[in-house]
Amino acid sequence: xxxxxxxxxxxxxxxxxxxxxxxxxxxxxxxxxxxxxxxxxxxxxxxxxxxxxxxxxxxxxxxxxxxxxxxxxxxxxxxxxxxxxxxxxxxxxxxxxxxxxxxxxxxxxxxxxxxxxxxxxxxxxxxxxxxxxxxxxxxxxxxxxxxxxxxxxxxxxxxxxxxxxxxxxxxxxxxxxxxxxxxxxxxxxxxxxxxxxxxxxxxxxxxxxxxxxxxxxxxxxxxxxxxxxxxxxxxxxxxxxxxxxxxxxxxxxxxxxxxxxxxxxxxxxxxxxxxxxx
Numbered sequence: 001x002x003x004x005x006x007x008x009x010x011x012x013x014x015x016x017x018x019x020x021x022x023x024x025x026x027x028x029x030x031x032x033x034x035x036x037x038x039x040x041x042x043x044x045x046x047x048x049x050x051x052x053x054x055x056x057x058x059x060x061x062x063x064x065x066x067x068x069x070x071x072x073x074x075x076x077x078x079x080x081x082x083x084x085x086x087x088x089x090x091x092x093x094x095x096x097x098x099x100x101x102x103x104x105x106x107x108x109x110x111x112x113x114x115x116x117x118x119x120x121x122x123x124x125x126x127x128x129x130x131x132x133x134x135x136x137x138x139x140x141x142x143x144x145x146x147x148x149x150x151x152x153x154x155x156x157x158x159x160x161x162x163x164x165x166x167x168x169x170x171x172x173x174x175x176x177x178x179x180x181x182x183x184x185x186x187x188x189x190x191x192x193x194x195x196x197x198x199x200x201x202x203x204x205x206x207x208x209x210x211x212x213x214x215x216x217x218x219x220x221x222x223x224x225x226x227x228x229x230x231x232x233x234x235x236x237x238x239x240x241x242x243x244x245x246x247x248x249x250x251x252x253x254x255x256x257x258x259x260x261x262x263x264x265x266x267x268x269x270x271x272x273x274x275x276x277x278x
Contacts, residue, residue, distance in 0.1 A: 011162075050176055058176035059123070067238035068179050073130030074138075075168060075186060076116035080131075081138050082161065083109040089153040098150075098199070105190045112186040119182055120166065127220050133236065145221060151203055151210065152217050158196035159218045159270055163225035166263045170244070201275045216277040224266055226260075 009028045050058045059065045086106035093099040117127035145155035145160065172183040204211040233239050272278065 003139040009026050024198055051174055051180070053176045055176050055178035056135060063238055063241065068175065068212055069125050069130050070236045070239050071171065072116050072120055074111055074134045075183065076120065076127060077131040077134045077138055078112035078164065079109050079116060079186060081142055083113060085142060086157065092150040092153060094150060115182065115186055131180045137228070137231050141224060145224055151200060151214060154196040154199055155214050155218050155274065157192050158274065159267065160221040160225045162270055163222060163263060163267055164228060167268050174242070182208040197273050204275050211276055218276055
């Protein structure tokens, strides 16, 4: 996210604010050398620790509760922003059918937003207060990565949002069963993925030169989206602690590396699906 300084390796940190030392070392080390990470097993292990508990049990830990409220707040504002962006992108749609398709996807994003705010209310948290810490950072991200045309908008929604979703799914694996189910349900594809692939590949086939411009755009989004994930963690102590092992059976250094390796691999596959070079 373009809200801070760019380090030599392209990872950004908020101006005047350092990442927690352990999180910073893990993220920087393994974003620089993703090949060091080993492949994860295809078979997910049975849930243990907090991941094997329900919300009522897990939330007795106040630090865990704070981390989950932060996570749901960040997700809720992300879904609200996605709704607004898709509605705005619909104005760039070249056909009425495309406009209607994006409007339907925007509606699905708003439904996800309602699910998250309903859960926050159900656990006696104010949704607006939970979202507020993340609003400026996400608004800045979307403002500074505003697409210039219809195709850039499709690539942003498909590539950029998918990277953020991959990050949240990684965290979800460490959450209590109730919260994990909610998070995974709101990260479900709204249909935008297949829609974007179809439209972008058709555009490149019709005008191959478009592919180079969109590949550069997608690479920029990759860096911005990973920086957004870093910013979400860095800004909130509870989330930072969750990521590096203090809460919810968090990641150790090696697992942080494998996490970013998986996210990068998924990005490369999406680029190939679009017909773009990673």
